Amino acid sequence: MIDLHHVMTPNGHKVKIMLEEAALPYTVIAYNMLEGDHLTPAFRQINPNGRLPAIVDNEPIGGGAPFAVFESGAILIYLAEKAGRFIPNDPRGRSVCLQWLMWQMAGLGPMHGQAHHFVRYCPEQNDYGVNRYMNEARRLLDVMDRRLASVDFLAGDYSIADMSCWPWIRAVRAIQLDVADWPALKRWYDRVGDRPAVQEGARLPEGHWLTQTAQTRVTLTPEQWSNLFGENMLKSGAN
Numbered sequence: 176m177i178d179l180h181h182v183m184t185p186n187g188h189k190v191k192i193m194l195e196e197a198a199l200p201y202t203v204i205a206y207n208m209l210e211g212d213h214l215t216p217a218f219r220q221i222n223p224n225g226r227l228p229a230i231v232d233n234e235p236i237g238g239g240a241p242f243a244v245f246e247s248g249a250i251l252i253y254l255a256e257k258a259g260r261f262i263p264n265d266p267r268g269r270s271v272c273l274q275w276l277m278w279q280m281a282g283l284g285p286m287h288g289q290a291h292h293f294v295r296y297c298p299e300q301n302d303y304g305v306n307r308y309m310n311e312a313r314r315l316l317d318v319m320d321r322r323l324a325s326v327d328f329l330a331g332d333y334s335i336a337d338m339s340c341w342p343w344i345r346a347v348r349a350i351q352l353d354v355a356d357w358p359a360l361k362r363w364y365d366r367v368g369d370r371p372a373v374q375e376g377a378r379l380p381e382g383h384w385l386t387q388t389a390q391t392r393v394t395l396t397p398e399q400w401s402n403l404f405g406e407n408m409l410k411s412g413a414n
């Protein structure tokens with residue numbers, strides 16, 4: 176059994192999608208980041224970086240004591256190796272898959288994350304931040320659209336590269352972008368989104384922020400702000 180330390184964000188959903196796709200048994204341990212659930216010393220034993228998601232595999236590859244994995248990209252690779260699926264075996268195919276996974280981890284995720292921050296969380300309008308990260312967010316969608324104009328999936332066959340990107344593409348609506356403006360990306364988005372494991376892994380409760388479009392700025396209480404971006408987060412060592 177795998178413990179999934181989970182939050183309903185794109186980084187959380189990509190791991191849950193993989194667990195569903197690979198039919199690996201797992202238990203969800205749900206965190207509320209606004210309440211600071213992730214800021215505890217116990218969670219830092221699992222993820223020294225104090226961020227979600229993380230997993231603990233109680234029956235790890237190779238046996239032995241329970242094994243913790245943090246960083247969603249590293250988790251996807253670990254699970255693909257455990258399942259023997261969703262990552263190509265041949266060196267070229269594997270490299271292409273890892274290239275797009277690293278692109279998601281180092282580009283799509285962080286840049287879109289900052290765009291969400293400046294559009295939705297920054298307490299005052301900051302045009303420089305909005306322009307910088309929205310330009311980068313759009314540029315990365317252009318890159319993905321160009322790739323998907325010639326292939327059905329990022330690494331040829333459906334893989335962890337697609338799983339890592341899909342929840343971030345769903346989230347573009349919250350930064351007031353419409354995936355339909357990138358035609359090849361939209362076809363891929365629908366193709367991947369039709370998969371039952373994706374629907375189950377990325378399921379959202381009604382009213383969740385990811386179900387809404389054209390959101391305005393989120394208002395946080397001082398305590399919630401501190402848990403996510405301020406003193407409480409810094410004190411916990413989760414910075």
Ligand SMILES: N[C@@H](CCC(=O)N[C@@H](CS)C(=O)NCC(=O)O)C(=O)O
Nearest residue numbers: 184186226227228246247248403408
């Ligand atoms: N590169 C990390 C990013 C993890 C991350 O930033 N997670 C967010 C939720 S999606 C988080 O834990 N935020 C809490 C905080 O910023 O204190 C990964 O992909 O796992």
